[in-house]
Amino acid sequence: MNIIDELTWRGAVNQVTDEEGLRELTENEKIGLYCGTDPTGDSLHIGHLIPFMMLKRFQLAGHHPVIIIGGGTGAIGDPSGRKTERTLQTESQLEHNVKALTNQMIKLFGTENFTIVNNYDWLSKLSMIDFLRDYGKLFSVNTMLNKEVVASRLETGISYTEFTYQILQSIDFLHLYRHNDVHLQIGGADQWGNITSGIDLIHKIEGPDAKAYGLTIPLMLKADGTKFGKTAGGAVWLDPEKTTPYEFYQFWINQDDRDVVKYLKYFTFLSKEEIDALAEKVKTEPWKREAQKTLAREVTKFVHGEKAVEEAERITAALFSGDVAQLSASEIEQGFKNMPSVEVANQKQNIILWLVDDTKIEPSRRQAREDVKNGAIRINGEQITDENAEIDPSTHFDGRFVIVRKGKKRYWLARVKK
Numbered sequence: 001m002n003i004i005d006e007l008t009w010r011g012a013v014n015q016v017t018d019e020e021g022l023r024e025l026t027e028n029e030k031i032g033l034y035c036g037t038d039p040t041g042d043s044l045h046i047g048h049l050i051p052f053m054m055l056k057r058f059q060l061a062g063h064h065p066v067i068i069i070g071g072g073t074g075a076i077g078d079p080s081g082r083k084t085e086r087t088l089q090t091e092s093q094l095e096h097n098v099k100a101l102t103n104q105m106i107k108l109f110g111t112e113n114f115t116i117v118n119n120y121d122w123l124s125k126l127s128m129i130d131f132l133r134d135y136g137k138l139f140s141v142n143t144m145l146n147k148e149v150v151a152s153r154l155e156t157g158i159s160y161t162e163f164t165y166q167i168l169q170s171i172d173f174l175h176l177y178r179h180n181d182v183h184l185q186i187g188g189a190d191q192w193g194n195i196t197s198g199i200d201l202i203h204k205i206e207g208p209d210a211k212a213y214g215l216t217i218p219l220m221l222k223a224d225g226t227k228f229g230k231t232a233g234g235a236v237w238l239d240p241e242k243t244t245p246y247e248f249y250q251f252w253i254n255q256d257d258r259d260v261v262k263y264l265k266y267f268t269f270l271s272k273e274e275i276d277a278l279a280e281k282v283k284t285e286p287w288k289r290e291a292q293k294t295l296a297r298e299v300t301k302f303v304h305g306e307k308a309v310e311e312a313e314r315i316t317a318a319l320f321s322g323d324v325a326q327l328s329a330s331e332i333e334q335g336f337k338n339m340p341s342v343e344v345a346n347q348k349q350n351i352i353l354w355l356v357d358d359t360k361i362e363p364s365r366r367q368a369r370e371d372v373k374n375g376a377i378r379i380n381g382e383q384i385t386d387e388n389a390e391i392d393p394s395t396h397f398d399g400r401f402v403i404v405r406k407g408k409k410r411y412w413l414a415r416v417k418k
Helices: 003-009 021-030 046-060 089-111 130-137 143-146 165-179 191-208 245-253 257-267 270-286 291-302 308-321 328-336 353-357 364-373
Strands: 032-037 065-068 115-118 184-189 215-216 341-344 377-378 403-408 410-416
Touching: 003 021, 003 046, 003 165, 021 377, 032 403, 046 065, 046 089, 046 184, 046 215, 046 291, 065 089, 065 143, 089 115, 130 165, 130 191, 165 184, 165 191, 165 364, 184 191, 191 215, 245 291, 245 308, 245 328, 257 291, 270 291, 270 403, 291 308, 291 377, 328 403, 341 353, 353 364, 353 377
Parallel strands: 032 065, 032 184, 065 115, 184 215, 341 410
Antiparallel strands: 377 403, 403 410
8 A cells, every 4th residue: 555545544634736647756766854843842742743754654664754853943932733832942951852862762752764864953053144045035925924823823813933934944944855855744734824835845846846845743633522542631742751651552452432443544654454343343342442452551561561560450450450469560650650649657556546646547436447357458469357457568579568458459669668
């Protein structure tokens, strides 16, 4: 299947310039293509991941992806998708974010047949005179005002700085066309105006026959109409320090049946036959959640690696069964990150006093004795029925945690003070 046809089947094409020309080019040549991201933060989230998944598909098909980390454009601010001006970042913030995003990209794409560039390297060398004479002269203000990204901001206002963003992004495309043999730019649906501006610039400078194309990905919405990628806790980050691999895995495994096949097409590299088989299982055996489990495994493996998948599945199984004693301290840290937690001293204590006085898990000693006697309390996975039992925080999880389970589903994490 041609790469453009595959992307169309996966529902990943929103708009494309000269689709037939691009299809013919990709059939006859291995092309360079690019997507950019500005270093507005030190991690991407899963919403950012969508266009980069498309780059990865091109890479697997033998094409050469180039990623721009926008050290130059990031200092200006992209007005796309925003109602207000961005807050300008300091040089040190930008530098930190550029390094962090570069490391994330290397993890996703490897180091072979893949290039990362920073547009600060060429944009910073432009003088104001060069910018206005060589490029500003080629852009019509009338056309720029009609671009959706600018038109949507005219009522609330847009600074000249952000107004010029589309010119800078166009210069990026021209630079990569000349120096990296890049013929295609990929971006989100809100990037269409910026992308077509770049193609127009290339045609004006390099000639109308220059092979430059643009492709955007649809805005992704969930079946309930809300924006994909947001949770009650905020964004789902690729950085494991911001969103643990276990949380990342859980996000995917909890997807709605109405969305899971679409996400399998977007976010995995499974074949059409494999996805069709999983789609059938969604219809005939939805309670098994095979599609969700496969989605969670595949995306977590792509972003965090096989070991992270194994850890996430081990934590999931342990929480379901209550057999938490087999988990490592780092797995406890991941799995119990968002559960109620208390701090306790690293000293032995009678279980009744510990539950009432030390942790406040039980409201009274009478209730604590009743729950212990009835077998409702488990400490580190072990059922405790003796009200004279002692809690020793140093015996499990490197002496860092004590896990309390009350009843079937209520957990607490006791963090042991150092």
